[in-house]
Amino acid sequence: MTADTCIFCRIVAGDLPCHRVFEDQHTLVFMDIFPVADGHALVITKQHAATICEADEEALTAVAATARRVAHAIRTVLAPDGLMVFQLNGAAAMQTVLHYHMHLLPRREGEPLALHTRVPGDPARLAEVAAQLAAALR
Ligand code: AMP
Numbered sequence: 001m002t003a004d005t006c007i008f009c010r011i012v013a014g015d016l017p018c019h020r021v022f023e024d025q026h027t028l029v030f031m032d033i034f035p036v037a038d039g040h041a042l043v044i045t046k047q048h049a050a051t052i053c054e055a056d057e058e059a060l061t062a063v064a065a066t067a068r069r070v071a072h073a074i075r076t077v078l079a080p081d082g083l084m085v086f087q088l089n090g091a092a093a094m095q096t097v098l099h100y101h102m103h104l105l106p107r108r109e110g111e112p113l114a115l116h117t118r119v120p121g122d123p124a125r126l127a128e129v130a131a132q133l134a135a136a137l138r
C-alpha cells in the first residue's frame, strides 16, 4: 500500500473526512468510525509508516505524548473505568489499516472486549465526543 492509496494518508491530506480531535506536527487524532466502545479514538502518525518498525522514533515519541494528552481528555469527558491503549502490527496481529496508529479504547467494568467491530458509530455521537475531547485537551 502506498501513501496515495492509504486511507489514513487520505485523511491526513484532507481527501477523506474524519471526526478530528487534535493534530500537531507529527500526529493526528480522530474518532474510530467503527468504535468498539464510546470514545474509541485513534492516534496516527502524519507520515506514512505501515508499522512500528517503519515509523521513525520522532513520530513514535510524538504519538506517545499525544496519546497521553488525549487520555487525560477521555478521563475528563467520559470518566471510563479504564483505558486500553493498543497498537497492532501486521495481519497476524490483526492490523487492518497498514498505517501506524494507536488505539485509545475507554473500558467499562464488565463490558465484553473486542478489538474490532463492523458496526459503524453514530456520526452525531462521534462528532459530539470529538468536539468534547478537543475542548478538554490541555
Ligand atoms: P487496526 O485493526 O489496528 O489496523 O485498526 C484500524 C482501525 O481503523 C479500525 O478500528 C477501524 O474501525 C478504523 N477505521 C477504518 N477506516 C476508518 C476511517 N475512515 N476513519 C476512522 N477509523 C477508521
Ligand code: ZN
Residues within 6 Å of the ligand: 002, 003, 006, 007, 008, 009, 010, 047, 048, 049, 098, 099
Ligand atoms: Zn498512510
